[in-house]
Amino acid sequence: MNNKSMLVEFLGILLALAMAGSSLAQSSKLPQLKVAVSTATPHNTPLWVAKDKKLFDKYGVDVQLIFVMGGSLVSQMLAAGEIQVAASSPAAYVSLIAGGEDIAAFLGISNTSPFALIAQPSIKKAADLRGKRIGTARFGGSSHVSALIALDHLGLDVKRDNIVIMQTGLDPERMAALEGKGLDAAMLQRLATKTMLSKGYTQLLNLNHAKIPYQNTVLASRRDYMTANPKVFDSFTRAIVEGYAYVFNKENKQAVKEVLAKNLRLPNVDAAEDFYLEAQEELDRKPYPTIEGTRTVIKFVAERNPKVASLKAERIVDLSWLKKLDDEGFFEKVYRGK
Numbered sequence: 017m018n019n020k021s022m023l024v025e026f027l028g029i030l031l032a033l034a035m036a037g038s039s040l041a042q043s044s045k046l047p048q049l050k051v052a053v054s055t056a057t058p059h060n061t062p063l064w065v066a067k068d069k070k071l072f073d074k075y076g077v078d079v080q081l082i083f084v085m086g087g088s089l090v091s092q093m094l095a096a097g098e099i100q101v102a103a104s105s106p107a108a109y110v111s112l113i114a115g116g117e118d119i120a121a122f123l124g125i126s127n128t129s130p131f132a133l134i135a136q137p138s139i140k141k142a143a144d145l146r147g148k149r150i151g152t153a154r155f156g157g158s159s160h161v162s163a164l165i166a167l168d169h170l171g172l173d174v175k176r177d178n179i180v181i182m183q184t185g186l187d188p189e190r191m192a193a194l195e196g197k198g199l200d201a202a203m204l205q206r207l208a209t210k211t212m213l214s215k216g217y218t219q220l221l222n223l224n225h226a227k228i229p230y231q232n233t234v235l236a237s238r239r240d241y242m243t244a245n246p247k248v249f250d251s252f253t254r255a256i257v258e259g260y261a262y263v264f265n266k267e268n269k270q271a272v273k274e275v276l277a278k279n280l281r282l283p284n285v286d287a288a289e290d291f292y293l294e295a296q297e298e299l300d301r302k303p304y305p306t307i308e309g310t311r312t313v314i315k316f317v318a319e320r321n322p323k324v325a326s327l328k329a330e331r332i333v334d335l336s337w338l339k340k341l342d343d344e345g346f347f348e349k350v351y352r353g354k
Contacts, residue, residue, distance in 0.1 A: 062259035124305035148200035151184035231309035
């Protein structure tokens, strides 16, 4: 190689480095949002898709997704300003709002409960639960509130019917406790329910199929942060909505399953089929948080924290961010793929 060729190659390398540095600098200048997710669930698929398919970058916002075990901890981090957005159950933060925190749900990730009440094979009807033990994840969390809703729907009452609700961990722990006779019943999500039914356990109620109004999970933020950063939140919401459109586009099924397999840490893409179907069946094409479902949350959380009873659902839910996009035709645009 002669000196001239070496010089040209060297200048080319310098130019490439300069372009990479410029791109990195531009990326670092994007407004940042730290978003905490409290559970690994297919309901988060649009969020994961928006990250994986660089939709956040497309709309000019740098989003960092972190996983934090438990909605209560996520809500406390949101209140403390350690994160800007929480993906968790409203059941985890209505007590904070009752205590003075100004937090609002601006997008409804899951607008029905994903839980079913699964009981031992010997339990055939709701009345058989009197004096029995029911497993949930954490007191005050979504599975606990779903248990209270299920019992109420079945005409049962924890105190009157001497029913004991226990903290028993996540689905795998609750399944093991059922099989070990440590529980008489448990609140389980879709795949765990399918597994236990195949083993002869009894489904007393599927809350999703019963269509009981319940705001299961939302995207929430502090109102003062949203007010101070309207462009950031507008961009973030647009990216999420386009994520929903991507998930619902049947042509993207394989790509969506790959995102699910990655984020749920499944052994392979084929194992994501049930989770893909769950997302298709339980997500809403227009993910507005619901007033009626939030009222259900307030009602049952108030049984443990009376201060919550005075809250109005309208104070907790902020529909304005999605309504703005709806009014300008953004939903129709992304669902048409234009």
